[in-house]
Amino acid sequence: MSLFKQLWLAIILLLALAFGSSLIVSSLAAQRYLQQQLYLKNVDNAAALALSLGQQGVDDVLLELTLAAQFDTGHYELIELVSPDGTVLIRREDRQPLADAPSWLPGVLPLEVEPGVAQVQQGWQQLGTLTVRSHSRFAYRALWDSTRLLALMFLMTMIGGGLLGSYLLRRIIRPLNEVVEQAEAIGQRRFVTLPEPGTLEFKRLVSAMNALSKRIRSALQQEASRLNQWQKDTHTDSLTGLLSREPFMRTLDAALDSDDINAAGSFALVRVASLTRLNQTYGRKATDGVLADIGAALNTIVSRHSRWAAARLNGSDFALMAPRATDPRELVEEMQSLMLEVLAAHSMHTDTALPAVATLFTHEDTPSTLLTRLDSTLVPAAQAGSSDINITFAGDIQMQPVREQMAHWKGVLQKAFLEDRFSLASFPVLDSGGQLLHVEAPVRLLEDNQQLAAATFLPWINRLEMSGDLDQRVIEMALTAAEDAAAPLAVNLSVGALVEPAFLHWLDQALSTAGKAAGKLWLEVPEAMAFRHFDAFKLLTRHASRYGCQVGIEHGGHQLADIGQLHEIGLDYFKVDAAFIRDIDSNAGNQTLLRTLCTVGHSIGVTVIAEGVRSTAEWQQLRELGFDGATGPAISALADDSSAR
Amino acid sequence: MLPMSHPLQRIPGLLALVVVLMLCAVILLAKADLDRMERIALSRHGPETALIVGRWRDMLKELAALDERQKIERVNGYFNQLARWRQDIDIWQQHDYWATPLELMAKREGDCEDFSIAKYMTLLLAGVDVHKMRITYVKARLGGNYGNVTQAHMVLAYYPTPNADPLILDNMISEVRPASQREDLNPVFGFNSEGLWVSGGSAPAINNPAARLSRWRDLLRRMTADGLG
Numbered sequence: 001m002s003l004f005k006q007l008w009l010a011i012i013l014l015l016a017l018a019f020g021s022s023l024i025v026s027s028l029a030a031q032r033y034l035q036q037q038l039y040l041k042n043v044d045n046a047a048a049l050a051l052s053l054g055q056q057g058v059d060d061v062l063l064e065l066t067l068a069a070q071f072d073t074g075h076y077e078l079i080e081l082v083s084p085d086g087t088v089l090i091r092r093e094d095r096q097p098l099a100d101a102p103s104w105l106p107g108v109l110p111l112e113v114e115p116g117v118a119q120v121q122q123g124w125q126q127l128g129t130l131t132v133r134s135h136s137r138f139a140y141r142a143l144w145d146s147t148r149l150l151a152l153m154f155l156m157t158m159i160g161g162g163l164l165g166s167y168l169l170r171r172i173i174r175p176l177n178e179v180v181e182q183a184e185a186i187g188q189r190r191f192v193t194l195p196e197p198g199t200l201e202f203k204r205l206v207s208a209m210n211a212l213s214k215r216i217r218s219a220l221q222q223e224a225s226r227l228n229q230w231q232k233d234t235h236t237d238s239l240t241g242l243l244s245r246e247p248f249m250r251t252l253d254a255a256l257d258s259d260d261i262n263a264a265g266s267f268a269l270v271r272v273a274s275l276t277r278l279n280q281t282y283g284r285k286a287t288d289g290v291l292a293d294i295g296a297a298l299n300t301i302v303s304r305h306s307r308w309a310a311a312r313l314n315g316s317d318f319a320l321m322a323p324r325a326t327d328p329r330e331l332v333e334e335m336q337s338l339m340l341e342v343l344a345a346h347s348m349h350t351d352t353a354l355p356a357v358a359t360l361f362t363h364e365d366t367p368s369t370l371l372t373r374l375d376s377t378l379v380p381a382a383q384a385g386s387s388d389i390n391i392t393f394a395g396d397i398q399m400q401p402v403r404e405q406m407a408h409w410k411g412v413l414q415k416a417f418l419e420d421r422f423s424l425a426s427f428p429v430l431d432s433g434g435q436l437l438h439v440e441a442p443v444r445l446l447e448d449n450q451q452l453a454a455a456t457f458l459p460w461i462n463r464l465e466m467s468g469d470l471d472q473r474v475i476e477m478a479l480t481a482a483e484d485a486a487a488p489l490a491v492n493l494s495v496g497a498l499v500e501p502a503f504l505h506w507l508d509q510a511l512s513t514a515g516k517a518a519g520k521l522w523l524e525v526p527e528a529m530a531f532r533h534f535d536a537f538k539l540l541t542r543h544a545s546r547y548g549c550q551v552g553i554e555h556g557g558h559q560l561a562d563i564g565q566l567h568e569i570g571l572d573y574f575k576v577d578a579a580f581i582r583d584i585d586s587n588a589g590n591q592t593l594l595r596t597l598c599t600v601g602h603s604i605g606v607t608v609i610a611e612g613v614r615s616t617a618e619w620q621q622l623r624e625l626g627f628d629g630a631t632g633p634a635i636s637a638l639a640d641d642s643s644a645r
Numbered sequence: 646m647l648p649m650s651h652p653l654q655r656i657p658g659l660l661a662l663v664v665v666l667m668l669c670a671v672i673l674l675a676k677a678d679l680d681r682m683e684r685i686a687l688s689r690h691g692p693e694t695a696l697i698v699g700r701w702r703d704m705l706k707e708l709a710a711l712d713e714r715q716k717i718e719r720v721n722g723y724f725n726q727l728a729r730w731r732q733d734i735d736i737w738q739q740h741d742y743w744a745t746p747l748e749l750m751a752k753r754e755g756d757c758e759d760f761s762i763a764k765y766m767t768l769l770l771a772g773v774d775v776h777k778m779r780i781t782y783v784k785a786r787l788g789g790n791y792g793n794v795t796q797a798h799m800v801l802a803y804y805p806t807p808n809a810d811p812l813i814l815d816n817m818i819s820e821v822r823p824a825s826q827r828e829d830l831n832p833v834f835g836f837n838s839e840g841l842w843v844s845g846g847s848a849p850a851i852n853n854p855a856a857r858l859s860r861w862r863d864l865l866r867r868m869t870a871d872g873l874g
Contacts, residue, residue, distance in 0.1 A: 043859075051834050084776075084807025119779060121835050124824040126779075126807050 046116030101144035189605030190570035221564035234589035240295025248311035254578035263363030263455030265323035306528030332358035409460035468496030490522035519548035578612025598626035682872030760816035779835030
C-alpha cells in the first residue's frame with residue numbers, strides 16, 4: 001500500500017477516533033446539561049405557578065384558564081393538577097411528534113427529566129399537587145444541531161488534514177524518491193551522486209551511497225588513466241609521441257576493415273628527405289628536437305578529428321591517416337606546411353626537401369596495397385629532391401570534384417529513402433561459451449543491383465545531414481526484424497542520433513509502441529562520438545534503457561582516459577576496436593591492456609566484446625583475457641559451423 | 646461448564662460483584678444514618694451535642710409508640726424547649742441561613758425556619774407521611790390578633806387529612822393549635838419535599854450541582870451529609 005493511502009487511512013482512523021470520542025463526550029455533556037436545565041425550569045415554573053395560583057382566590061374556571069394560558073403560551077409538554085385525594089383536576093399535554101430531530105435520537109440520547117412538582121394551597125386549604133414538565137423538543141434540536149455541526153467539522157478537518165498531510169508527505173518523501181532512483185541507478189551499475197537532502201535520515205543514506213559512487217568513480221578513473229598511460233607507452237614512439245609503426249598499421253588495417261564511415265578517407269605520407277645529412281650537420285640532439293616538434297605538430301591535427309592517426313613509419317617517413325577526409329590534396333598540403341613551419345622554426349627548412357604524396361583509401365584497400373601505391377609515387381619524387389606534392393589514385397579512379405559527388409549521392413540516397421532500398425546485414429556475436437549473444441546488423445544500400453556497405457555511403461549520409469533519418473530507418477527495420485528474431489539485434493547509430501533534439505522523442509515513441517521487440521534492440525554508438533557528445537549519449541542511454549533496450553559503445557579503446565566517465569551512465573556493453581584485437585595472441589603488450597580493460601569493464605557491469613576477430617587463436621586468447629564476446633570473420637565462420645552442424 | 650476457569654475469565658464476575666457491593670453501600674449511605682449523625686455531632690460539635698442527639702434519638706424511639714397527634718405535640722414541645730429563638734444574623738452572621746437539625750441541636754438556638762425544618766424532619770423520621778406536612782411561609786401579625794406589626798415567619802402545618810384544618814407547629818407559641826385558631830397567621834406558600842424524593846426513597850432524586858442554588862434543596866443536601874437522609 002502506498003504511503004499516501006496509509007496516511008489517509010491513518011488520518012481517517014485518528015479523526016474518526018477523535019470525532020467519535022468527542023461526539024460521545026459532547027453529547028453526554030450536552031445531555032446532562034440539558035437535563036439539568038430542563039429540570040430546573042420544571043421545578044421553578046412549578047413553584048412559581050403554584051405560588052401564583054395560591055394568591056388569586058381562584059374558582060375552578062379561573063384555575064383552568066390560568067393553567068391553559070400558561071400551557072398554551074409556554075413550552076410545556078405536560079401541566080397537571082391533581083387534587084389531594086388523587087383525582088386529576090386539570091391536565092394539559094402536548095403529543096406533537098418530534099419534528100426537529102430524527103426520531104431515533106431520543107432512543108440514542110434520551111433526555112430523562114423529572115417533572116417539577118409543587119403544592120397549591122389557598123389559605124390553609126390544599127388545592128392539589130401541580131406537576132409541570134417542559135417540552136424536550138427544543139433540547140433535542142439543540143442536541144441534533146450540535147451533533148451535525150461536529151460531524152461537519154470532522155469531515156472538513158479530515159479533508160483538510162488529509163490534503164495537508166499529503167502535501168507534507170510529498171515534501172518529506174521527495175528526497176526519498178531521489179534516493180530510490182539513486183539506489184536503482186546503482187543497482188544498474190550507474191554510479192551517480194546526489195546533492196544531500198535536508199532530512200537527516202535521507203542525508204545519511206545519500207551520503208553513504210554518494211561515497212560508494214565516488215569510490216567507484218575514483219577507482220575507475222585511476223584505472224582509466226593507468227590504461228591510457230600504458231597504451232601510450234606501448235603504442236607510441238617515445239621521441240615524437242606519434243604512433244609506432246606496428247600499432248599504426250593495425251589501426252589502418254582495422255579502419256579499412258571496418259564497415260562504417262572510417263573505412264574511407266585520405267592518407268598522406270611526407271618524407272624528411274635528408275634526415276641523415278641533418279643528423280650530421282646539426283647533431284643528433286638538434287635533429288631529435290625537430291622530429292619531436294614535428295610529432296607534436298601532427299598530433300595537434302590528429303587530436304582535432306576522431307579516429308585520425310599519425311605515425312613515424314620509419315626514420316624519415318611520417319604518415320597521416322584521415323578517415324572521412326575526402327580531399328587528399330588539402331590534407332597533404334596542411335601536413336607538409338606544418339612540417340615546413342617546424343623546420344623553419346629550427347632554421348633547417350633550406351637543408352631538406354619534404355616530398356609528399358597522398359591518396360584516397362576505401363575499404364577495398366589493404367594496408368599493403370595502400371603503402372605500395374604511395375611508395376611507388378614517393379620514391380621518384382624523393383630522388384628528384386623536390387618538395388612536390390603528388391596525388392595518386394587506386395587504378396583508374398579519378399577524383400571527382402566534391403560538389404559533383406555530393407549531387408550524385410544526394411540523388412542516390414534520396415531515392416533510397418523513397419524506395420526503401422536500405423537493408424540490414426547480419427553478423428553473429430558469440431559469447432565466450434560459443435552461444436549467440438546478439439546479431440550485429442550494419443546497414444546496407446541496394447544500388448545498381450549491388451549491396452553497398454555502410455562504409456561506402458555513410459560519409460555522404462553524414463555530409464548530407466541525413467544521418468538522423470537513416471538512424472530512424474535503421475531502428476524501424478531492426479524493430480521489425482527483432483519481433484521474430486531469436487537473438488537481439490544490434491544497430492549502429494550515427495551522430496544524428498545524438499545531436500538531433502527530436503530524435504529522443506521519436507525514439508521514445510518508437511520503442512514504447514514496439515512492445516517486446518524493444519527489449520531485443522541493442523543500440524551502439526562509436527566511441528569518439530559517445531565521448532564528444534557525452535551528455536547526449538547519457539540521455540540516450542537513459543531513454544533507451546527504460547524500454548529494456550541495451551546501449552553500447554563500438555570501436556572503443558582509443559580514448560581509454562575517458563572510460564572513467566562511464567560509471568554513471570549505465571552502459572551495457574563495450575566493443576573493443578579491431579586495432580587492439582589484431583594478432584592479440586602474439587602481442588603481449590595489448591594482452592595486458594585488454595585484460596585490465598576487461599576487469600575495469602566488469603567492475604561497472606559492462607559486457608566487453610571484441611571486434612574484428614580473425615582467427616580462432618585470437619578468440620582463444622581473448623577469452624583468456626576475460627572478454628565476454630566477440631565478432632569478426634573468425635566468429636562468423638564459427639557460428640556457420642555450429643549452425644551447419 | 647468449564648473444567649477450569651482462567652483468572653481472566655473471572656474478571657467480569659468480580660466486576661459484577663464489586664458493582665453490586667458499591668450499589669449496596671450507596672443505598673445504605675443514602676438511608677438516614679443516625680449513628681453517623683451522632684458521630685458527626687461528637688466530632689464536629691463536642692460531647693454535649695452528641696448527648697443532645699442521643700436524647701433526640703431516644704425521643705424518636707419513644708415516638709414510635711405514640712399516635713400522630715401525640716407525636717406532633719411531643720416534637721413541637723421538644724424543639725421549642727431545646728432551642729431559643731434568635732435571628733440568623735446573630736447566630737450565623739448572615740441573613741436567612743437555613744440550619745440543619747444537627748446545627749440547631751448544636752447551637753441550641755435558631756430562626757423560625759430552623760425550628761420548622763427540624764420538626765418536619767423529625768416527624769418524617771417518626772413515620773409521619775410527607776403528604777400531611779407543609780413547611781409554610783406565613784405573614785404573622787405580632788402582638789396577638791389585633792397587632793399591626795407584621796413579620797415574615799415560617800411554621801410547620803400538619804394536615805391529618807388533605808382537606809382538614811391543619812395543626813400549626815410554631816416556635817413562637819408552645820402549644821400546637823389548629824390553623825383556624827391562628828388568625829394572626831396568613832399563609833402564603835407551603836411546600837414539602839414531595840417530588841424531590843424518589844418515590845419510596847429518602848434521598849433527593851436530583852443530586853445535581855444546580856440544586857445548591859435553591860436554598861431548600863441546598864438544605865436537603867446538607868442534611869443528607871449530616872446523616873439525616
